[in-house]
Amino acid sequence: MASILRQIVAGPRQKHPEAGLDLCYVTDNIIATSGPSSTFPKRAYRNPTDALVKFLDYKHNTDWAIWEFRAEGTGYPDSEVYGRIRHYPWPDHHPPPFALVPNIMASMREWLKGLDTNPGRVVVVHCKAGKGRSGTAACSYLISEEGWTVEDALSRFTSRRMRSGFGAGVSIPSQLRWIQYVDRWTKHQKLYVERRIEVVEVHAWGLRDGVKVAVEGYIDEGRTIKTFHTFNRYERVIVDGKEETLISLISPTISASSPSLPITDNTVPAESQRSASGGLEAGGNAVIFRPAQPIVLPTNDISIDLERRNKATYGLTMVTSVAHVWFNAFFEGQGPENHGVAAADGVFEIDWDAMDGIKGSARKGTRALDRLAVVWRIASRPSDGRPELPQIITEPPVGEPVPETRAADWKSTNITAIGQDLGLRTASPVSANVSKASSLRSSGSSPQHSDEDHLVGVKTRGPSGEDYISHEGRPTVTISEPDLGMPKLKSPERVAQAQGSTKVKDATGLGKVANAVGEMQTLGTEEAGDGKLGQGKEASRVHVPGQIVKKDER
Numbered sequence: 001m002a003s004i005l006r007q008i009v010a011g012p013r014q015k016h017p018e019a020g021l022d023l024c025y026v027t028d029n030i031i032a033t034s035g036p037s038s039t040f041p042k043r044a045y046r047n048p049t050d051a052l053v054k055f056l057d058y059k060h061n062t063d064w065a066i067w068e069f070r071a072e073g074t075g076y077p078d079s080e081v082y083g084r085i086r087h088y089p090w091p092d093h094h095p096p097p098f099a100l101v102p103n104i105m106a107s108m109r110e111w112l113k114g115l116d117t118n119p120g121r122v123v124v125v126h127c128k129a130g131k132g133r134s135g136t137a138a139c140s141y142l143i144s145e146e147g148w149t150v151e152d153a154l155s156r157f158t159s160r161r162m163r164s165g166f167g168a169g170v171s172i173p174s175q176l177r178w179i180q181y182v183d184r185w186t187k188h189q190k191l192y193v194e195r196r197i198e199v200v201e202v203h204a205w206g207l208r209d210g211v212k213v214a215v216e217g218y219i220d221e222g223r224t225i226k227t228f229h230t231f232n233r234y235e236r237v238i239v240d241g242k243e244e245t246l247i248s249l250i251s252p253t254i255s256a257s258s259p260s261l262p263i264t265d266n267t268v269p270a271e272s273q274r275s276a277s278g279g280l281e282a283g284g285n286a287v288i289f290r291p292a293q294p295i296v297l298p299t300n301d302i303s304i305d306l307e308r309r310n311k312a313t314y315g316l317t318m319v320t321s322v323a324h325v326w327f328n329a330f331f332e333g334q335g336p337e338n339h340g341v342a343a344a345d346g347v348f349e350i351d352w353d354a355m356d357g358i359k360g361s362a363r364k365g366t367r368a369l370d371r372l373a374v375v376w377r378i379a380s381r382p383s384d385g386r387p388e389l390p391q392i393i394t395e396p397p398v399g400e401p402v403p404e405t406r407a408a409d410w411k412s413t414n415i416t417a418i419g420q421d422l423g424l425r426t427a428s429p430v431s432a433n434v435s436k437a438s439s440l441r442s443s444g445s446s447p448q449h450s451d452e453d454h455l456v457g458v459k460t461r462g463p464s465g466e467d468y469i470s471h472e473g474r475p476t477v478t479i480s481e482p483d484l485g486m487p488k489l490k491s492p493e494r495v496a497q498a499q500g501s502t503k504v505k506d507a508t509g510l511g512k513v514a515n516a517v518g519e520m521q522t523l524g525t526e527e528a529g530d531g532k533l534g535q536g537k538e539a540s541r542v543h544v545p546g547q548i549v550k551k552d553e554r
Contacts, residue, residue: 021047021055022130024160025462026138029112029122032161034130034458035068038076039411049076056124063121065111067104069096069133070126071223074410087407088137090222092128093360095136095178095326097222097301099194100405101185102395104137107402109145115399131161131458132360135170140182144190150183166457172360174326181331188336194391195342196379197329198296202231202289202304206352206370211321213289214305217297221405227305228297231289239286296379300329302348306355308368316424321368323355329376344387345377358422365422 023033036047056064066081068074071089078085088104090096096104108123123141127133139153148156154176158169170176185192199215214230308321327348335342351371357364378387396402 021052022458023047023052023055024130024459026157026160027142029120030138030141031064031122031124032130032134032138032157033124033126035070035075035126035128038080046075049080053081056122060120060122063118064124065121066124066126067108067137068126068407069137070128071408072128073408077410078407086404088405089408090133090218091225093132093172093356094225094303095172095174095301096133097218097299098178098181098192098328098330099299099393100222101140101178101182102190102192102393103403103405105141105144106396107404108137108141110398110402113145113398129458131169132172132175135161136175136178139170139179143179143183144186150179154179161459162457163459171362172356173354174324174356177327181328184331184336188339190395191336191340192393193330193335193340193342194299194393195330196296196298196388197300197302197376198294198379199229199291199302199374199376200345201375203373203375204287204289204369204371206284206367207287208284208308208321208366208368210309210311211368212305212307212309214307215295215297216303216305216324218299218301223405223408225303229291229295231291235290235292237288237290239288294379300331302327302329302374302376304372304374306368308366318424319365319422321365322358322422323352323364323368325350325355325372327374332376340392345375347373347375349373363422 021033023031026032033052034047036049036052038049062084064084066085067088068085069088069090071091074085086107088096088100088107090100111117111123112121125134125137135157139148139150139157142148142153142156143150154168154170161169170179202213202215204211204213212230215228216225217228218224219226303324303326305324306321307319309317309319311317327350329346329348330336330342332348333342333344333346349371350373352364352367352369355364355372380386381388
């Protein structure tokens with residue numbers, strides 16, 4: 001039964017004929033696999049941890065180790081993989097905090113090519129699907145440590161991990177942007193400088209009604225995404241008129257002593273203040289969002305999160321748009337190309353179609369805006385107004401210990417689901433000032449996609465790209481159902497017996513899995529994506545605060 005369920009959940013993925021597991025060899029020494037599980041009901045439709053360990057032991061003896069990237073928890077204790085595991089977790093569907101990248105690359109390099117290592121060692125990378133986060137790490141390693149080009153690394157991962165016609169292996173625009181960052185980091189001495197960044201303004205073109213705009217960033221070593229600020233209606237300035245006649249405004253949060261952000265006229269025409277007076281809201285207009293207090297993020301990694309809601313009845317709102325984008329101010333400020341001295345301020349621009357969609361897919365719902373620009377600068381110290389001191393981060397040299405981050409709770413008992421979706425939500429009175437038809441994230445029920453629906457199109461591959469892994473003369477073994485010293489689970493009665501229960505009605509795990517499988521098959525194709533690389537447009541020019549950049553300047 002468990003084997004059948006795993007086959008159903010896999011959908012268009014090819015089951016490994018030898019191991020019966022969802023894994024592939026990206027190269028001879030890099031294996032990508034979906035996250036294994038040791039608990040029911042997940043182990044019934046995902047890679048069982050003991051089966052994966054048995055396969056790795058048989059193929060690679062003790063020459064394997066796991067790198068996991070799951071902020072939601074691994075799903076198994078470290079002891080079940082002999083403690084041979086490295087933890088660098090970050091949230092699903094997002095790029096890693098870039099400060100983690102040097103340590104991830106160095107730790108993989110030390111295992112594969114360090115002093116006194118065996119040439120046959122392999123790295124096993126996994127997240128949940130073994131696709132987005134795992135692909136980002138695997139491609140980054142090939143680029144930074146093996147000298148591959150970005151195109152070759154992405155192409156190899158897609159050809160080994162995905163079935164034809166199901167899109168790219170790494171398809172989330174922000175993750176693709178990070179892989180480009182890794183390429184630039186590699187070409188310029190692998191130097192990274194972490195800084196605290198202030199988001200000065202957010203500019204939006206074609207902003208529709210009911211759109212919530214929030215600024216987010218990483219905390220807790222990258223395990224958690226925190227909303228640092230959600231703009232309310234009193235922090236927006238609507239710029240009327242045609243785009244070629246847009247006015248220039250100065251943000252009141254910018255210091256007159258800033259050498260790179262010159263002061264201009266601070267006069268705000270009356271027609272541009274309608275949102276502050278509680279009148280008409282933006283709907284297809286050009287809007288400047290100015291925070292009442294400085295928004296300071298602890299790292300270069302910045303996310304702008306968008307959610308559009310329309311009023312419904314009975315205290316509900318309908319979420320019709322969800323999108324976000326990540327960028328790194330060090331790279332947008334041309335830090336690698338200037339020997340680690342990045343610009344003190346800048347502008348990041350991106351079109352709606354190039355933003356990240358819902359849970360790693362291309363779906364974003366109805367259009368919330370046409371284009372977005374984020375004005376940022378280095379945060380100043382409150383004591384004297386001078387820029388804060390940066391933190392220089394380099395890749396640990398060969399033979400040196402490599403720091404590791406703290407693992408998330410493997411049982412995932414305290415981790416809430418990450419990612420928003422479309423559908424009905426409970427209206428929140430607290431968010432009345434965000435916009436007329438929007439409210440903050442709530443705990444109300446909403447249509448949720450299965451946690452496996454982004455596995456569509458994933459396949460398994462051997463070291464040379466073959467679907468079947470030969471044993472080089474040794475007899476073939478099947479280990480998809482490892483012998484655990486108990487009868488195989490073929491009925492609810494035996495499930496109850498295996499779980500120590502005497503009541504058949506308690507064995508509901510497989511029933512829940514069966515219900516989830518139907519949803520996965522229905523919704524899964526929406527998550528495949530088209531695999532297109534959507535990149536935001538980068539602006540290296542000095543920005544006059546409050547000035548909206550014209551489209552013909554992009």
